[in-house]
Amino acid sequence: MSDTRQDRNLKVHNPFRDLKVTELIEDAHLYRDMFSENILIGETSNIYLPGNVIVLGPQGSGKTMLLNLTRLPVMAEWLRTKRAPPEPLREVPPYFGISINLNRASFHSFGNISVAKALRVEKNPWLESIAAADFVTHFLFNEFIKGIELCCREDNDELRKWLGFDYSCLMDDQLAARIAEWDCWRGFYAGCDTWERLRSRCSKRLDYWKDFLRIKGQEPTWLWNDRPDIEMTMHSLGNLIRELGSGKQSKEKPSLFIYIDQYEEIKALSHKHSSELQRIINTLIKSRDPVVFYRIGARTYDWGTELRISGSESRIEVERDYSIVDLTSILRRREDRVGYIYPKFAADVARKRLERLENMDVSIERFQRVFGKWSAKKESELYYRCDNKKSRARAEDTIRGLPSAIMRQIIEICDNGEPGFALEMRLASAWALQKSQRGWSEGEICAGLSANPRPWHKQWWYKERKEIGLVQLASHAYSQRRYFGWDTLLYLSGGNISAFLYLCSEIWDTAAREGVDPLDEEPLDEKIQTNGIISASTKWQERDRNEPEGSRRYYAINRIGHAIRDSIRRDLALSNPGHTGFSIPKLSLYKEGDDESIRVRTFLHNAVNWAIVEERDHASKNGDGQPRLKYYLHPLISPYFEIPIKRVKEPYYSNLHEVYIWLFGGDEVKFGTDRKRTRLRKDR
Amino acid sequence: MRLPWGSFLDISQSFLYDKDFVVLGCLSSEDRCCKVPTVCHQELDDHHVKTYLLQVIDPPNAFPDYSVQTANKISEIRERLEADYVRYVMLPTLDLKATEDDLEESLQDFQTKVEELNIDTIVFDISAFPKRYFCFLLLRLLESPFPTNLIVTYTQADSYLREPQHLASDLDPCSNLPGFADPLVRPDRTIVISIGFEQLNLAALIDSFAEDVRRTKILLSFPPDGIFSRRQWAVIRHIMGDSNISHMTEIVPALDVERVCTRLYNWLDESSGLIFAPFGPKPHTLAFALCAIQHDFGLYYTQPKAYHPDYSSGMGPSWAYVVKWDGYPCYFRNVYSV
């Protein structure tokens, strides 16, 4: 440990605060240092193999981080310093990766500024499409030229070796002259016999489009004849890359990868023409070019709304034209935990930050020890301490609502001076309340309480209710719920690497305020962890407000979140521990032409996209056999609303109309058992 | 650059005394939208002034839905204009998210009307225009031969909506303002951000220029008062964290467009180009737009879809900026150095 750690203002040195994931992109050195190779296994490695790939996942799941490695400048940096590609990619054929950020390139403006109008002809979507395609073609060609120039840099010999490129071939102006003569250009680059001239002519065309987007371009009359065929052009570029990779065996010849970024923003920014613009991209994917492969990163539900190609009703098809890498399913915890790579990935990302920014060699295990282990008993002790008389007396408040004989028995059985006694009392009383509600007599309940093993210790009964019991204990104790432990951190981040880094950053900041260095503590005080986590939860909720459609989400989620919290607090019998989420029949959510269905579906999809809500398939247990989908608030905003983070048992079975009212109505939301209790009282 | 500016009355006395002119303004829920038209009709010679007002409506899916309150406030303002005998012509209403073509069509329609009147001077009141509108209209009015003379006016508000309420919400993804695209990635540029009351997802905008930008400059405004200053600094901390970035910040008076332009030219000398993020007061945005028009730079923004009907209240002083005269945009007028 460096001597200077003691003296520094710790707040300034938060290794998780300094960089956001996206900031790494600007600096390929940093990217290389921070990139965790743990994620490059299994399905995600498809991103680096030939074939068209769509990477899906909510905001912050790491799509950009993964896709960035398909870009030549990033791979070049990797090879320059590490002299080899990342370990999991060493057997992968090389690729020459270029990219376009559609938003940055103002792609959405095509159509908003009409080419037909500039040409003084009737409005024609086809014209707008070919203009947009022309722009993209020349843009990508410009990126291609820049990529060749990068390969020509003297210090990029490893890159050339990896691609199988021969330096002297790249520099040859004859190559430029050959490119200029390609049929796909329809003569646009005729006479450009040097790389310099190619670049200059390409810049002219791009400058034309820039002027056009600034409403000062001249009439693009050349568009009738002089526009390149985008598919043919990309194919020609791909073939050229293959040819240049002559240093490689046939199976390992390089392909051309084209990364199309910000595809999903087209729809938000171009209401009238987004479909036509998306179809241009779809057409490229449909071509299933053997030497050119496209990568698109999109939020979970931003892909699939428009799958047609340009000028036809034909659609691109998954598995045929492209494959999907779904980060949600890859990184999400599954019940069997097989193939659950996220914990190692998250820990590795954290460790690399500490290594790079703090100049510290911190093992994954050491980092995990900072947070310690969570246990229900430990948490229970934070609300009511077994070695404190007053605390034990106050804990008896948690067993209200029962006849005094039952209460006495619970106290006798559970208040044994052992850690976790309060949770025992809460669970025992919940069990007793449940039985009481089912009509058991006092004697039967007392007998049941005394059974060995204790009925509330039954594996699933305990597991499903311990967290909600703890939430209630915290509430009874007028205490903030406490969050701590490595596993808790993983749960809270919900498989989202940005959420994980957010949590670490806030915990580090909170520790700094207390004058504590987290790496000196094993474990870090749970109060510090709690305060950091609460802060991260609040900020995660707030940051979404500024995202597209965030205002609406914020309003609706606040209504639902508070309703879930109230429902849980009141469920003293713990009858419905799973009512921290809700489910809807799938059919009703996807009803064609139904306004409520469209609005609810759109909202939930957006909420999933922006990592505010999680969605899973739900096998209904109510006997109707209907497929359902279940929804939970993202775990990271659970602390904000003081609701359990773990999903257990059955969610609240809702329906489309009810959810519609929650999201778009103005009345108070009644969630789960609250409503049922209201109904029971009314029936009497 | 030579950009005469000052109080609207002073500038109009020097520049408009012998001119017929047209006022182009925006009818909105902000009280200050009627100040310049009212002053023109009441204090300048009414016979030589014609006023055109455009109403911009929030998109139908904007959230929260302020359409009813906004419509009520606009009715009150129309009544006020009528009570003050301000005659005006309403231009066709446009959606906030109107495309460049829609904006162009509306502008051409307006220009045709004004040309028919044989008037070559426009007083363009940007007080209540959304940025995506006034920057586009400014671009077109500056670059086309008509009008010969263009004066931009801006009226300060008495006060703005206080926290925790939001002035505007329901943001679009970041993108270029219409007419101000700069689609090509060129390294070694400087991003210049003017800071306002709210951060409006400025962080996402900065992220999207990660590859272009070598340095960042942050422009704050002062006066007015300390509370406004604190809100600006809160925005800075939100996007830049707690590192000391005072070396990146510059403070220019809120109304001094010419001085902002001078700073921009200095920064331009130090880099290969500028990228603008105009989140601050409108006069600063005006300066950014002038520089962007002159040098073909991009203006980028995260456009809110919903504007609070009480965004601002009251009317403060009005200011005027002579951005074009005798057919010359201000940035083509040279000044000898002192």
Place this chain on the structure above:
Amino acid sequence: MPVQDELRRLVTGWQMRAIQHGGDDFAYIDTLDELLYFGECRFIDYVQFGDTGSFAVHLKDWLGNLDTEEEKKLLFKLLGWLTFVDKKQMQALYQDAFSRIVYPWIMMGRATRDDYMSPRHDIGVLERLRPYHFLSITLSFNLPEFERANNLQGLPEMRVLGEDEEVAQVVVQRLATTRDHGSGLIILEDFVGTGNQVKRVLSGIRDYVNEDWRCLFVPLIMLQSGMQNIEDLRREFPSLRVEPVLVIPDSHCVKETPMPDEPKEFIHFRSLVRNTARRVIQPLDASDDPPTNPFGYEGSGALVVTCHNAPNNTLPILHHHAPRWKPLFQRIHHARR
């Protein structure tokens, strides 16, 4: 432990207890973070901090003036209302004063359209300015900085009128009776509180200015409570135009009696000022010129500090060094002869 960490520990405790007991939703931790941030990038401009330690050290000592947590918290909350004018903001005030007030006043009615559009415009402005005499009321106005901020070259040397009206009269008389007596006066001042001093000095010179002179007075920062004196001045001295750059409203000042629209916290600040009055205004030593009113000069109650100094209108609780009171932004005063 670094002093920032000590402060964080203190304030975190306040926040935790506030959450536990409820009823106090003030963001103590966020406010401290903000203050420490300002301490590094803005308050560092405060000239008097020089060698006397960082803002964090001063803050810790200042909060240490009081014993109870409640009082410390109240003192701390007061800083949420502080207007600190840092160096760059000061420069912006100089520039605004010139561009928005002085320059139009010079040009008004005396410049044609062609003058405005001329490439020689900046040179012309200086030529128009040169016949005017630039003065400040006190030494605290940084005239050279004003010139630099506005790129004003070749102007006559700037003078100080002084706080004594007789001295001011002599200065003006001399200017008025020189062969080339110029076109008028442009008087600047950094801070005007009640306006009593300014009214006295400027009324005093009224009879010494030339009949054909134009006179302009531009205070950079002024308290709203001084506006009455300014109105009186305008009546008594009709050829003097008065235009403040920035006016601090009464509702932003903690006065002895509540102001309309003042924030609800000010009632508590008022009590705090009263409770600490005796300690705060005690003279430090023989050379001290202590405030006589715990609410500042003439009860102004200002919460303003500039990078140069804290005005005497500002609450002494912020700036006065007493035997049993450490200031946060110590004021440098000038002893009267």
